[in-house]
Amino acid sequence: MDKVMVQVVSVVSAAFCLGIAGVAAALAQGKATASALDAIARQPEAKNSITQILIVGLAIIESIALYALLIAIVLIFVNPFAR
Amino acid sequence: MTIEIGQHAAWHFFGLTFNSDTIISSLVVSSFILVFAVAAKFFVIKRNKHISGMQAVCELLYGFSVSISEGVMGSKGKKYSSFIASLFIFILAANVFGVLPITEIIELFFGKYFSGIPKLEAPTADINTTVALALTVFFAIHFYGVKAKGISYFKRFISPNIVFLPLNIMEELSRPLSLAVRLFGNTFGKATILLILVSLVSFPFIYPIPILALGLFIAFVQAYIFALLTTFYVASAISDGH
Numbered sequence: 001m002d003k004v005m006v007q008v009v010s011v012v013s014a015a016f017c018l019g020i021a022g023v024a025a026a027l028a029q030g031k032a033t034a035s036a037l038d039a040i041a042r043q044p045e046a047k048n049s050i051t052q053i054l055i056v057g058l059a060i061i062e063s064i065a066l067y068a069l070l071i072a073i074v075l076i077f078v079n080p081f082a083r
Numbered sequence: 084m085t086i087e088i089g090q091h092a093a094w095h096f097f098g099l100t101f102n103s104d105t106i107i108s109s110l111v112v113s114s115f116i117l118v119f120a121v122a123a124k125f126f127v128i129k130r131n132k133h134i135s136g137m138q139a140v141c142e143l144l145y146g147f148s149v150s151i152s153e154g155v156m157g158s159k160g161k162k163y164s165s166f167i168a169s170l171f172i173f174i175l176a177a178n179v180f181g182v183l184p185i186t187e188i189i190e191l192f193f194g195k196y197f198s199g200i201p202k203l204e205a206p207t208a209d210i211n212t213t214v215a216l217a218l219t220v221f222f223a224i225h226f227y228g229v230k231a232k233g234i235s236y237f238k239r240f241i242s243p244n245i246v247f248l249p250l251n252i253m254e255e256l257s258r259p260l261s262l263a264v265r266l267f268g269n270t271f272g273k274a275t276i277l278l279i280l281v282s283l284v285s286f287p288f289i290y291p292i293p294i295l296a297l298g299l300f301i302a303f304v305q306a307y308i309f310a311l312l313t314t315f316y317v318a319s320a321i322s323d324g325h
Contacts, residue, residue, distance in 0.1 A: 052154075056315065059308040063261045066268035 006082045014072035021068030028061045104202070105209040112177045112206060148172055151307070155314045163317050166223060170216065171310035174207060174266065178302030181205020181270060182295055207270045207305075210263065217263035220313050224258075228320035236320070258316060262309060269305050273298045 036054040040047050095101075123141040148168035152160035186203045206212045228236040240251045277294050284290060 052311070055304070055308060056311055059265060059312065060261070062269075063265045066264050069268050069272065070264055 003082060007079070010075045010079050010082055014075040017068050017075070018065075018072045021065050025061055025065035028064075029058055032057050032061060102209055102211060104204065105206055105212060108180060108203045109177070109206040109212065111203070112173070112180050115180075116172060116176055144172070148310070151310045152314045152317075155311070156318050159321070160314070160318075163227065163314070167310050167313055167317075170220070170313060171306050174216070174309050175302065175306040177206045177212070178270060178306060179299065181208055181274060182298045182302060204274055205270050207266055208274050210267045210271075213263040213267040213270075214259075216266070216309070217259035220262060220316070221255075221259040224313075224316045224320045227317055231321040239320075258312075262312060266305055266309055269301050273301055 032054065036050055039050050043050075123137070126135060126137040126141065145168075148171045149164045151171060152164040152167040154160075156163070181204055207216075225236075228239075240255075241248055242251065273294070277291055277298070280291050280294060
């Protein structure tokens with residue numbers, strides 16, 4: 001295929017990749033935070049352990065968006081097909 | 084203005100490539116930690132009537148970094164707290180090094196005497212550093228697991244059933260990958276946002292400050308998460324059954 005065409009497709013697909021993953025990760029993080037706030041409001045004495053679990057959960061959710069970021073970086077800067 | 088991403092000044096020895104800027108910044112961070120630790124030893128051992136500021140800082144840092152492992156594992160975490168606290172302190176110092184504009188200041192004052200001062204990013208903005216840290220954690224988990232439970236440690240790979248062997252192996256392999264990519268992605272993303280913001284205006288002094296503040300916050304949270312996840316992995320490796 002034409003090299004320019006491959007580059008155009010790579011850039012567009014990198015944007016879509018990061019966009020969709022960002023929407024999903026943001027929704028998931030919002031849901032997790034809302035649930036944790038509910039739990040803290042119901043049981044304020046368990047605040048410390050809930051916060052710890054919340055931070056770990058947010059980190060694991062965030063890695064989804066970061067995998068997408070990695071794929072986008074690979075597509076734009078070190079694309080094996082556009083060489 | 085061109086923005087270069089993922090480009091490192093490289094040394095070539097023996098047919099291998101070394102990213103010189105990452106090595107230099109890691110050495111700077113390590114020597115800073117070493118100097119701080121030696122200074123802390125001299126400041127803290129002297130027991131005065133009133134606590135000095137340096138001692139308060141040292142005690143806060145030590146207490147927090149040890150409480151990461153001991154808060155999760157309890158008294159069992161004492162054996163592993165030195166490993167996890169070192170990881171936390173190194174990653175925190177490395178991330179904070181990326182926020183400080185050290186090379187920019189050197190270039191501002193001494194730029195007319197020297198040319199070609201390398202731009203030092205955080206060591207953790209290079210994926211080689213984060214992969215090395217994650218592999219250390221990966222091998223440490225299995226080492227601690229075998230040390231604590233002997234040969235019965237490997238039962239966890241066939242834990243409910245032999246059918247789950249590929250799933251368990253996949254889970255073990257995804258841990259270092261996610262650790263490395265998370266730390267790299269956050270640090271690198273912050274650096275890239277800063278680079279793009281600075282390249283937009285001709286006089287970039289005040290306007291990257293919010294991103295720098297966010298960078299300090301990210302630096303702390305990512306170091307904490309790395310240490311906390313390591314603690315969870317070690318705790319699951321040394322625990323009996325699920």
